[in-house]
Amino acid sequence: xxxxxxWYVAGVTSQSGTGHAAGGRSRAFQMTTDGVSATNPGEGxxxxxxxxxxxxxxxxxxxxxxxxxxxxxGHSGGGIMNIAYKGGTNQFHxxxxxxxxxxxxxxxxxxxxxxxxxxxxxxxxxxxVSGPIKRNKTFFLFGWQRHHERSGNNENIDIPSPxxxxxxxxFPQSPVAADRIYDPASLTLLPNGSYSRTQFPNNQIPRSRxxxxxxxxxxxxxxxxxxxxxxxxxxxxxGPHSNLxxxxxKNSYRTGIxxxxxxxxxxxxKIFGRYSNARHRSMSGxxxxxxxxxxxxxxxxxxxxxxxxxxxxxSYVLSPTTINEVRLGWNRRKSTRLPESLGQNWANTFxxxxxxxxxxPIFQTSSGGQFYFRFPEGETVDVxxxxxxxxxxxxxxxxxxxxxxxxxxxxxxNSHLQDRPSGVYLLGGTEFPFTPNTGHPFASFLLxxxxxxx
Numbered sequence: 001x002x003x004x005x006x007w008y009v010a011g012v013t014s015q016s017g018t019g020h021a022a023g024g025r026s027r028a029f030q031m032t033t034d035g036v037s038a039t040n041p042g043e044g045x046x047x048x049x050x051x052x053x054x055x056x057x058x059x060x061x062x063x064x065x066x067x068x069x070x071x072x073x074g075h076s077g078g079g080i081m082n083i084a085y086k087g088g089t090n091q092f093h094x095x096x097x098x099x100x101x102x103x104x105x106x107x108x109x110x111x112x113x114x115x116x117x118x119x120x121x122x123x124x125x126x127x128x129v130s131g132p133i134k135r136n137k138t139f140f141l142f143g144w145q146r147h148h149e150r151s152g153n154n155e156n157i158d159i160p161s162p163x164x165x166x167x168x169x170x171f172p173q174s175p176v177a178a179d180r181i182y183d184p185a186s187l188t189l190l191p192n193g194s195y196s197r198t199q200f201p202n203n204q205i206p207r208s209r210x211x212x213x214x215x216x217x218x219x220x221x222x223x224x225x226x227x228x229x230x231x232x233x234x235x236x237x238x239g240p241h242s243n244l245x246x247x248x249x250k251n252s253y254r255t256g257i258x259x260x261x262x263x264x265x266x267x268x269x270k271i272f273g274r275y276s277n278a279r280h281r282s283m284s285g286x287x288x289x290x291x292x293x294x295x296x297x298x299x300x301x302x303x304x305x306x307x308x309x310x311x312x313x314x315s316y317v318l319s320p321t322t323i324n325e326v327r328l329g330w331n332r333r334k335s336t337r338l339p340e341s342l343g344q345n346w347a348n349t350f351x352x353x354x355x356x357x358x359x360x361p362i363f364q365t366s367s368g369g370q371f372y373f374r375f376p377e378g379e380t381v382d383v384x385x386x387x388x389x390x391x392x393x394x395x396x397x398x399x400x401x402x403x404x405x406x407x408x409x410x411x412x413x414n415s416h417l418q419d420r421p422s423g424v425y426l427l428g429g430t431e432f433p434f435t436p437n438t439g440h441p442f443a444s445f446l447l448x449x450x451x452x453x454x
Contacts, residue, residue, distance in 0.1 A: 002053045002062065003031070006081060009064045022066045024078020033083045034274060034311045036329030037075060041384040042413040052309045052331070053083075054256030054276045055143035057095055057128050060086040072392055072405055085274055087262040088139025092131035099124040109154070113230055118152025118247030128258075139262045147254040152286075156232045156242035159223050159290045159372060160442055164239060167205035169443055174235040178203055180438045184429030184449040195433035211448025213350045220349075223372070224292045238440065248286035255279045268317040273310075280305040284337075288373045295341060296360070298374035307333040321396040329388040337418070339376035347422045359422040365441040366428035366451055372442075378418030386411040426452040 006012045012021045021029050031038045031051050038052040066079040073080050101122040108115045128143030163170075171178040182197035190196055226233075226243045233243040260274040285299045294300055310330040317323050345357030352361055359378050363371040392405040429449035431439025444451075 002056055002059060002083065003051070003081065005062050006064065009066070011066050012064070012079065021064075021079025024076075028077030030073070030076035030080040031083070032073075032080065033276070033309065034085055034313065035082070035327055035390065036309065036311045036388060037331060037386065037409075038083070038309065040307075040333050041331050041386040042411050043384065050333075052276055052278050052307050054258050054278050055126060055128060055145040057097070057126050057145075058085050058141060058143040058258045058260075060084050071403065072407075074407065075409075085258065085260060086130065086141055087260060087272060088130040088132060088141045090132050090135050090139075092129070094127070094129040096127040097125070114154075118249055119150050120152060121148070121150050123148040133261075137264055141258065141260040141262075143256075143258045145256045147252065149252040150250070151252075152247040152249045154230075154245065155248050155286070155289055156230075156245050157290050158241050159226065159244045161226060161240050161243060164442055165218065165223075167207055167210065167443075167446060169200075169203040169205070169239065169440055171203075171235055171237070171239050174237055174239070176237050178239070179237045179440060180432065181205065181430050181440055181443045182432050182438065184444070184447060187429075187433070197432055199432075205443060205446055210446050213352055213448055214446045216349070216351050220293055220295075222291065222293050222296050224290055237437065244290055246289040248289055250283050250286045252282040253280075254282070269315070271312070271314045273312045276309045278305075278307045280307075290373050296373065296375055298339075298376050301337055301339045301376060303335060303337050305333070305335045307331070323394045325390075325392045327388075327390040327392070329390070330386070332383070332385040334384075335380075335382045337377075337380040339379070341376040342379060352423070355423055356421045359420055361422045362420060362424045363445060364424060364426050366426050366444070368426060371427070371445070378420055379416065380418045381414075381416040383414045384412070420454070424454045425450045426454075 006021075009021075020026055027043065031053075033052060040050045043050075061084040063082045063084075064079065065073065065082070069076060069080060073082075099122075101120075103115075103120040106115060106120055123146070125146045125148070126144070128141065130139070130141040132139050169178060169181045181200050181203045183200055184197070186196075186198035188196045224244060224246070226240075227245050228243060229245045232245050234241055256276070256278045258274065258276045260272060262270070262272040264270045281302060281304055283299055284301065284303050288297055288299050291297050308331070310328075312328040314326045315323065316325075339360070341360040343357060344360075346360045347355035348357065350361060355361065360376045362375040362377065365371060387410050389408045390405065393403065395402045427441045427444035427449060428439065428451035430443045430447065
């Protein structure tokens with residue numbers, strides 16, 4: 001990625017992965033292409049799918065400025081990266097390249113006993129062509145780039161064991177006693193004002209007490225089976241941990257194009273226009289290996305991101321020491337998340353009454369944490385855009401350079417935030433009241449013990 005050049009600049013650090021210049025926040029760093037902002041409009045973030053960096057070979061010059069910035073560079077709290085694109089010439093030029101990394105070229109991680117068994121491939125393909133449309137007058141540049149990546153890593157994760165799926169929370173393999181499981185229906189107010197619950201004998205929940213929603217959910221085969229392939233499983237009072245070892249999967253496809261036209265009216269008057277499109281089709285993270293049923297998968301939902309930019313620049317040399325430039329810019333970034341579970345009436349499938357059909361019901365621990373995996377959520381659509389008009393006037397007088405100009409910038413952000421009309425259900429009630437190291441969220445789920453529903 002072209003922003004990797006930042007790490008060669010003094011004063012830039014990589015905390016949080018997106019760069020801090022001269023101590024400023026990463027979102028205060030500005031990136032421009034041909035003088036027009038190339039970061040996510042309104043948010044200003046530099047990172048994957050956040051800024052327009054299309055075809056690397058189309059970029060001619062990279063300039064990084066930090067600390068005290070020239071007056072014409074705004075919207076930054078510490079640094080700016082300015083990228084200038086190439087243009088065509090009187091000669092035809094072309095280039096094609098592929099960078100490839102295959103699985104036989106990958107070594108295992110130091111923490112893994114073997115190379116992950118999943119798919120791995122990395123391709124970065126680029127091509128461009130440039131030349132004259134009319135010699136000495138009009139020139140073109142067109143470039144294309146494709147980032148094609150499929151990867152996987154070994155991951156160890158927790159899933160319910162067969163014993164837990166049958167209501168057995170005794171965990172005889174644990175070196176310490178299992179956390180006690182109490183019956184939520186037995187809550188009693190004692191004469192002294194305290195509360196009590198009755199423990200299930202041997203920490204085992206009778207199948208007759210399983211909630212119909214839990215029974216239906218488990219019948220849909222949500223969980224992958226245990227796999228202790230690297231002898232990684234261990235037990236404590238809350239049950240098995242890392243009892244599934246498998247290879248994750250993540251697909252990432254990014255395509256960028258640039259098209260640029262340069263035209264010279266005279267030696268003193270020139271204009272160019274460029275259109276760029278960055279198209280991202282990637283999963284939002286690595287595949288949740290604990291899932292056997294992809295219908296419950298959050299990560300598997302793709303997040304299409306399309307970012308477009310248009311730049312028009314008109315330069316006029318008024319005299320050998322006086323130059324004026326007028327520049328128009330436009331950016332638009334659209335990001336969507338549309339889970340396949342939308343409108344499928346999963347609440348009815350689970351048997352949850354009086355709940356709408358819009359989204360997948362979400363089960364969480366009593367503290368709001370993930371319930372073994374992240375469920376699909378609601379629809380999100382973000383459309384960020386800006387339009388700019390700039391005028392820059394430069395004049396040289398002896399040893400002095402004078403600059404003046406202005407920028408008009410209109411930014412809009414339209415966000416359709418995700419809703420969860422089919423409910424978020426927090427699980428609890430199997431603990432002894434106000435007593436730590438008791439209860440278990442999966443036991444609460446089997447019993448249908450919901451402490452809060454939103």
